[in-house]
Amino acid sequence: MRGAIMGYYLKILLAICAIHELTGGVIRSTTDAAYKKYLALKSLPFEDCGSLYQVNYLQIESCTTLPCSMARNATIKVTVRFDDNGNGVTFLKHEVNWVFNYIRTDAEITPDPCDGDHGCIESASDGKSYWANIFVDESLPVMRGSMLWESKDATDQNLICFQVPVVITV
Structure with missing residues (x-):
């Protein structure tokens, strides 16, 4: 019993x-x-252009509405939070372009690549985040266009891709 x-x-x-x-x-x-x-x-609204990982949040310093106003000769911090599906992303190489009237111009990004040496990738309980600075070159035309941001791994696989409307100002 x-x-x-x-x-x-x-x-x-x-x-x-x-x-x-x-x-x-x-x-x-x-x-x-x-x-x-x-x-x-x-998050700041953005257009996903084929990300392997889901982008959960985008912040562009001093930008709260679209198109993002970006002054020539300025350095602007971009922060992205994404879900890496537990893959432990530790390296991102950035390919960023300004796009004006279908013409692409390379943007200067620092640090690039984003790896363990720069402290630009951080782990969070819900994924990863990274930050990088984009330089708005003084030779860019004063007009509307977009910023196309691609982040790739060491094998050149496109992990994150987004596009944001911008307007370059003086």
Whole structure:
């Protein structure tokens, strides 16, 4: 009789543990999804142009509305938060272009590449983030266009790609 009661309590305990694990995972994934939704709402709008990883958040210093106003001869910090699917991204090579009337001009980015030597990639509980500075060259035309940003891994695979409307000012 005592063994049967112990078996009964053991089954209840196992059921409670199983429910806890199931709901813990659901709560955790629901919390992650809610946080990513919050980041997306706070993000500067952008057009994804074929990212392998989901970009959850984009911030361009001093830019709150589109098109982003960027003054010539300025250095502007760009911060991106993305979900690397647990792959542990530690290296990003940037290929950034200014696009005006379908003509592409290379942009100067620092640090490039973004790796462990520069502290520009950071791990977060919900993925990764990186920052880089873009220089707005004084030779750029004063007009509307876009900034096309691609971040690639060491094998030149395109991991992150987004495009943002900009207007270059004096």
